[in-house]
Amino acid sequence: MSTAQQTDGDGTARTTGPAAGTVQGAIEGATEGAAQSTGEGAAEGATTVHRRTCHLCEAMCGLEVHVRDGRVHKIRPNRDDVWSKGHICPKGTTLGALQEDPDRLRAPVVRDGDTWREVTWDEAFAECERVMRPVLDAYGPQVLTAFLGNPLAHNMALARYAGVLVGMAGIHHIYSSGTVDQWPKNVSALLMYGGMWTIPVPDLRRTDDLFVVMGANPQASQGSLLACPDIMGEIKRIRRGGGRVVVVDPRRTGTADAADEWLPIVPGTDAALLMAVVHVLFADGLVDLGPAAAHIAGIDTLRDLARDWTPESVEDATRVPADRIRQLARELAAARSAVVYGRIGLCNQEFGTLASWLVDVVNILTGHFDTPGGLMFPKPMNWSVATLTQHSKSAEGAPFGRWHSRVRGAPEVLGQVPASCLAEEIDTEGEGRIRALVTIAGNPAVSTPGAARLREALPKLDAMVSIDNWINETTRHANVILPGPGPLQVPHFDDLMWNFAVGSAGKWSEPVLPADPDRPAEWEIVLRLAAILAGQKADEVDVAALDDMWFSTLVRICGLDPDEVLPHYERGGPERIADLSVRTGPWGDRYGRVEGGLTLQDFKDAPNGLELGPMEPRIAEVLAAAGFESVQLAPDYITADLPRLRAHVERAADPSSLLLVSRRHLRSKNSWLHNVPALVGGTNRCTLLMHPDDAARAGLADGQDAEVASPEGTINVAVQVTDEMMPGVVSMPHGWGHDEPGTRMATARAHAGVNSNVLAPGAFVDAISGNAAVNGIPVTVAPLPVPAAEPVPAG
Ligand SMILES: Nc1nc2c(c(=O)[nH]1)N[C@H]1C(S)=C(S)[C@@H](COP(=O)(O)OP(=O)(O)OC[C@H]3O[C@@H](n4cnc5c(=O)[nH]c(N)nc54)[C@H](O)[C@@H]3O)O[C@H]1N2
Numbered sequence: 074m075s076t077a078q079q080t081d082g083d084g085t086a087r088t089t090g091p092a093a094g095t096v097q098g099a100i101e102g103a104t105e106g107a108a109q110s111t112g113e114g115a116a117e118g119a120t121t122v123h124r125r126t127c128h129l130c131e132a133m134c135g136l137e138v139h140v141r142d143g144r145v146h147k148i149r150p151n152r153d154d155v156w157s158k159g160h161i162c163p164k165g166t167t168l169g170a171l172q173e174d175p176d177r178l179r180a181p182v183v184r185d186g187d188t189w190r191e192v193t194w195d196e197a198f199a200e201c202e203r204v205m206r207p208v209l210d211a212y213g214p215q216v217l218t219a220f221l222g223n224p225l226a227h228n229m230a231l232a233r234y235a236g237v238l239v240g241m242a243g244i245h246h247i248y249s250s251g252t253v254d255q256w257p258k259n260v261s262a263l264l265m266y267g268g269m270w271t272i273p274v275p276d277l278r279r280t281d282d283l284f285v286v287m288g289a290n291p292q293a294s295q296g297s298l299l300a301c302p303d304i305m306g307e308i309k310r311i312r313r314g315g316g317r318v319v320v321v322d323p324r325r326t327g328t329a330d331a332a333d334e335w336l337p338i339v340p341g342t343d344a345a346l347l348m349a350v351v352h353v354l355f356a357d358g359l360v361d362l363g364p365a366a367a368h369i370a371g372i373d374t375l376r377d378l379a380r381d382w383t384p385e386s387v388e389d390a391t392r393v394p395a396d397r398i399r400q401l402a403r404e405l406a407a408a409r410s411a412v413v414y415g416r417i418g419l420c421n422q423e424f425g426t427l428a429s430w431l432v433d434v435v436n437i438l439t440g441h442f443d444t445p446g447g448l449m450f451p452k453p454m455n456w457s458v459a460t461l462t463q464h465s466k467s468a469e470g471a472p473f474g475r476w477h478s479r480v481r482g483a484p485e486v487l488g489q490v491p492a493s494c495l496a497e498e499i500d501t502e503g504e505g506r507i508r509a510l511v512t513i514a515g516n517p518a519v520s521t522p523g524a525a526r527l528r529e530a531l532p533k534l535d536a537m538v539s540i541d542n543w544i545n546e547t548t549r550h551a552n553v554i555l556p557g558p559g560p561l562q563v564p565h566f567d568d569l570m571w572n573f574a575v576g577s578a579g580k581w582s583e584p585v586l587p588a589d590p591d592r593p594a595e596w597e598i599v600l601r602l603a604a605i606l607a608g609q610k611a612d613e614v615d616v617a618a619l620d621d622m623w624f625s626t627l628v629r630i631c632g633l634d635p636d637e638v639l640p641h642y643e644r645g646g647p648e649r650i651a652d653l654s655v656r657t658g659p660w661g662d663r664y665g666r667v668e669g670g671l672t673l674q675d676f677k678d679a680p681n682g683l684e685l686g687p688m689e690p691r692i693a694e695v696l697a698a699a700g701f702e703s704v705q706l707a708p709d710y711i712t713a714d715l716p717r718l719r720a721h722v723e724r725a726a727d728p729s730s731l732l733l734v735s736r737r738h739l740r741s742k743n744s745w746l747h748n749v750p751a752l753v754g755g756t757n758r759c760t761l762l763m764h765p766d767d768a769a770r771a772g773l774a775d776g777q778d779a780e781v782a783s784p785e786g787t788i789n790v791a792v793q794v795t796d797e798m799m800p801g802v803v804s805m806p807h808g809w810g811h812d813e814p815g816t817r818m819a820t821a822r823a824h825a826g827v828n829s830n831v832l833a834p835g836a837f838v839d840a841i842s843g844n845a846a847v848n849g850i851p852v853t854v855a856p857l858p859v860p861a862a863e864p865v866p867a868g
């Protein structure tokens with residue numbers, strides 16, 4: 074099979090090929106293709122080719138995995154994939170290396186002091202019981218918590234079962250990567266549209282005139298809360314067609330390099346910029362709500378609130394000239410097809426909720442909302458457990474502040490407090506101190522603020538169990554690690570990601586490689602551990618019965634009768650839930666009630682996926698589902714935070730400190746891909762980017778080691794002097810610092826880097842969502858004392 078592959082300058086590739094299929098076409102073509110989607114594969118000499126969706130990020134690229142002699146021989150883009158059409162990035166080609174990583178745990182391990190012992194699964198669960206039971210018996214479930222990490226959202230088993238563990242174990246509240254990520258967006262979506270996952274996304278494939286990217290770098294990340302393969306290709310398309318792309322970011326990123334304009338902005342001031350845009354829209358009479366006008370409430374409140382936010386009043390704080398802000402407002406209002414997109418740089422900051430909310434507000438005021446090319450609501454073909462059980466606005470109001478954390482007194486927001494509270498809840502004595510922890514696919518010792526404190530706190534736990542595939546900076550503290558199967562030994566079917574997708578589609582992937590004998594599936598691991606935490610004996614857990622109970626609960630939430638639905642299935646597990654989610658989704662057959670409706674089998678029969686169409690205007694449907702009469706443009710809970718922003722804008726910047734922001738790289742995925750040799754080769758990426766003027770002022774040269782200090786901690790890191798930073802701002806990637814004792818990730822250790830979250834103060838959060846502010850951290854940067862050179866022997 075020949076693919077005409079073009080490699081973009083950013084390292085991603087796209088293959089040219091036939092147009093993507095339609096539902097009908099894909100189903101018709103299925104007979105021929107189906108063989109390739111099975112575990113047997115289609116023979117190509119001794120090679121079998123398996124079509125599979127990459128689970129590493131939201132782009133959900135279709136891959137061709139070539140297997141020879143039971144091992145991955147190579148991975149190529151699948152140009153026939155209806156969704157990604159041949160797009161791929163370097164990470165996707167390394168799934169074989171992840172599968173074969175010698176450090177990836179193949180069996181559970183139990184820690185004896187500093188050494189690890191491989192054990193059988195029965196022994197592992199017995200050990201979980203042995204370490205957890207006495208703590209829970211003595212102190213009750215309130216001393217137990219869980220940390221859930223990012224890969225959970227991309228893992229078919231964990232996404233559908235982690236909630237059972239939390240519920241059965243009686244965990245009062247969990248910690249998660251969500252509060253170092255998109256919590257501000259969850260808060261604004263809940264208050265504006267009625268559901269925390271009711272998040273509109275740019276309809277980027279149909280944006281033609283103006284694309285404004287704020288605090289996102291899709292060149293590296295490939296998109297987030299925006300599932301769209303080949304975003305850089307869309308940027309090129311917009312520009313080729315005469316449209317403009319503007320990137321608002323303190324760093325001239327790879328995305329900015331591909332855009333028409335880079336607008337540097339002081340970290341944490343995006344909300345001020347956007348308030349000024351809102352001001353101009355009202356002041357100049359440019360507000361035009363467009364087709365969604367009948368559904369918008371709160372416009373007068375917003376007009377009043379924006380009155381004082383002149384561009385002049387924010388230009389010093391943002392360092393974006395007032396004229397440019399005015400111009401931006403006018404360009405947005407004048408553009409026929411435009412959208413503003415904001416992501417992690419707007420969430421992970423001090424004014425995350427205000428900034429996230431205002432991105433939607435500006436799109437709404439300029440009529441780029443619920444209309445093609447603007448901000449639209451995706452229509453996923455299936456529901457995910459997260460959206461099915463999401464917080465939606467109750468009659469009494471939003472679920473905020475119903476309780477407070479024990480040590481810091483942080484108000485709960487959507488059931489969680491900041492991830493950085495975990496350390497203090499473990500290391501602060503008193504009733505209710507956290508004594509037992511379960512981590513599921515999370516590495517909080519690297520990924521959360523106040524990382525050094527957490528590192529010291531984790532050994533103070535009485536019991537810790539990790540469901541994870543590596544011994545890393547977090548799991549090294551566990552008593553037991555329970556590893557799931559290899560990444561290519563499991564089926565894959567995305568669920569939550571379609572919630573952010575620029576079109577409706579779905580893809581089923583069979584396992585590429587056979588399962589190891591005598592190894593439980595990851596969902597079975599979760600259920601068995603859940604039962605143990607709930608007080609059952611490790612050797613008496615009936616996993617199948619628990620699974621039936623969970624499935625029946627989900628069936629009831631869908632308004633159906635388990636007695637009718639259960640007989641449809643011979644086997645349980647996440648696949649059964651996936652089928653339920655498709656059949657009760659918008660295109661589903663509702664178990665025979667809708668003639669011609671979809672079931673999971675339809676996706677299994679379409680190895681290149683099923684395309685179900687672009688986004689369509691659906692604001693009325695979205696609001697009705699939430700029981701909302703209209704979009705709440707100016708929710709009190711959010712607008713009450715504007716005075717805090719005003720005070721920040723008026724406070725003079727401290728000239729002695731620089732502001733630290735984060736960055737991503739195409740070849741990383743948070744903390745956990747650095748053990749893949751192909752992804753860490755080349756020059757050191759874990760550097761502090763610094764503008765030449767700042768470097769000169771600090772007396773630092775390119776490549777020199779510097780000491781970076783914040784109120785939370787101090788690290789040493791090599792400086793990279795570059796004008797891609799705006800003056801006053803420095804940038805470091807997160808996810809590094811792999812030289813801790815006791816981990817087992819040899820390649821990562823050889824490319825250790827430094828953990829930037831040692832610098833992130835735990836209490837530095839977006840006040841109203843509790844989300845971490847890992848961007849905009851005040852730091853000082855100074856040269857490290859140069860060690861005296863060894864005397865050179867004279868000769
Ligand atoms: N290759 C790769 N892909 C990934 C990941 C990864 O680690 N590596 N992680 C995945 C995950 S979990 C997520 S959530 C997504 C995130 O996806 P993105 O949101 O695209 O994340 P980043 O690439 O970190 O880009 C964030 C940008 O925000 C800028 N920024 C920082 N502070 C501010 C600010 O105050 N204002 C503005 N305007 N900009 C600011 C930074 O300079 C940076 O360029 O990526 C996902 N995809």
Ligand SMILES: Nc1nc2c(c(=O)[nH]1)N[C@H]1C(S)=C(S)[C@@H](COP(=O)(O)OP(=O)(O)OC[C@H]3O[C@@H](n4cnc5c(=O)[nH]c(N)nc54)[C@H](O)[C@@H]3O)O[C@H]1N2
Pocket residue numbers: 221222223224228250253254417421513514515516517519520521540541542543545557735736742743744745806807808829830833847
């Ligand atoms: N400074 C700074 N900090 C940040 C960010 C930032 O931009 N700047 N970004 C934040 C964001 S957006 C996120 S999402 C978080 C991520 O925070 P985390 O989710 O805590 O961190 P990851 O590095 O993604 O760790 C994933 C863990 O899952 C394990 N794992 C991988 N695959 C599997 C699997 O299939 N099964 C199981 N059981 N385990 C698996 C890995 O071994 C690893 O331990 O980091 C946040 N931290």
Ligand code: SF4
Pocket residue numbers: 127128129130131132133134160161162163164165166295
């Ligand atoms: S862009 Fe994301 S989904 Fe596509 S190959 Fe890369 S990591 Fe995988």
Ligand SMILES: [Mo]
Pocket residue numbers: 223254
């Ligand atoms: Mo994330």
